[in-house]
Amino acid sequence: MRAVVLDAAGQPALAEVPEPDGTGELVTVLACGLCGSDVEKLGLAPPGTVLGHEVVAATADGRRVALVHHLPCGECERCLAGHESTCTAFEAATIRPGGFAERARADEWVELPDRLDDVRWTAVEPLACVLRGVESVPPGRVLVVGHGFVGRLFAAVLARRGDEVFAVDSDPGRSGPPPDGPVGAAVICAQGGAGSALEAVEPGGTILVFADAGAIPAAPVYRRELTLVGSRSATPETMREAVSILPGLELPEPTVLPLARFAEGLELHRRRRAPKVVFVP
Numbered sequence: 001m002r003a004v005v006l007d008a009a010g011q012p013a014l015a016e017v018p019e020p021d022g023t024g025e026l027v028t029v030l031a032c033g034l035c036g037s038d039v040e041k042l043g044l045a046p047p048g049t050v051l052g053h054e055v056v057a058a059t060a061d062g063r064r065v066a067l068v069h070h071l072p073c074g075e076c077e078r079c080l081a082g083h084e085s086t087c088t089a090f091e092a093a094t095i096r097p098g099g100f101a102e103r104a105r106a107d108e109w110v111e112l113p114d115r116l117d118d119v120r121w122t123a124v125e126p127l128a129c130v131l132r133g134v135e136s137v138p139p140g141r142v143l144v145v146g147h148g149f150v151g152r153l154f155a156a157v158l159a160r161r162g163d164e165v166f167a168v169d170s171d172p173g174r175s176g177p178p179p180d181g182p183v184g185a186a187v188i189c190a191q192g193g194a195g196s197a198l199e200a201v202e203p204g205g206t207i208l209v210f211a212d213a214g215a216i217p218a219a220p221v222y223r224r225e226l227t228l229v230g231s232r233s234a235t236p237e238t239m240r241e242a243v244s245i246l247p248g249l250e251l252p253e254p255t256v257l258p259l260a261r262f263a264e265g266l267e268l269h270r271r272r273r274a275p276k277v278v279f280v281p
Contacts, residue, residue, distance in 0.1 A: 020104060030118040032100055038051040049097075124242045131242055157245075207226060
């Protein structure tokens with residue numbers, strides 16, 4: 001089968017690879033979204049790696065599903081405390097080899113109704129990550145720092161919840177309404193976004209770190225008694241919740257490309273020319 005495989009330098013290239021064997025059901029990939037975390041792994045992940053985890057696929061019996069990227073055990077102390085992504089079982093990949101391929105082995109999924117097409121449903125996984133993160137954001141006035149695709153997902157979910165949402169981005173063309181005063185909480189969705197968040201959050205406020213914010217100085221945190229909280233990845237529960245609410249959200253139109261044009265899609269992402277890139281086999 002065809003897949004986008006990392007070469008010896010850790011760079012992606014289309015190649016013919018063996019069909020995946022082993023445990024899990026063999027599914028046919030219908031579409032897979034490109035995530036910023038995929039791009040971060042280029043040059044770092046081992047040669048032979050197939051990336052891609054925002055996957056919509058078809059099972060052998062014809063069901064359309066969104067694949068679950070990682071699975072917590074659901075029973076350990078960390079899981080029971082709500083920190084499922086730190087569970088030791090969570091480390092194991094449940095999509096093998098990865099979503100940028102024609103087929104994959106999958107351990108878990110959520111079924112998808114007919115309300116959206118394959119490409120739109122790839123947003124289930126990132127939306128599920130956002131839904132889990134929003135649980136740690138107090139309601140009220142919230143600033144989203146970094147207004148790319150994930151930032152827009154946060155803004156949409158927070159607005160749906162009834163919050164007053166503001167958004168800033170290093171690219172003025174992506175920014176939403178800027179804050180007109182202090183906010184009670186901020187969500188960092190972009191690298192190096194700590195400064196904007198610290199400037200905007202009022203004393204006693206909360207900052208959700210959802211991306212690598214860079215070094216966060218301690219002085220404003222303890223002097224203003226801020227709460228810093230981190231969130232990463234999704235759970236099967238938030239995946240199911242994402243399926244139910246995604247059709248009601250207004251999101252940017254994705255750019256759709258075949259796997260053979262992966263380099264082109266990667267460049268669009270890096271140059272911020274497309275809010276979302278989705279690949280189809």
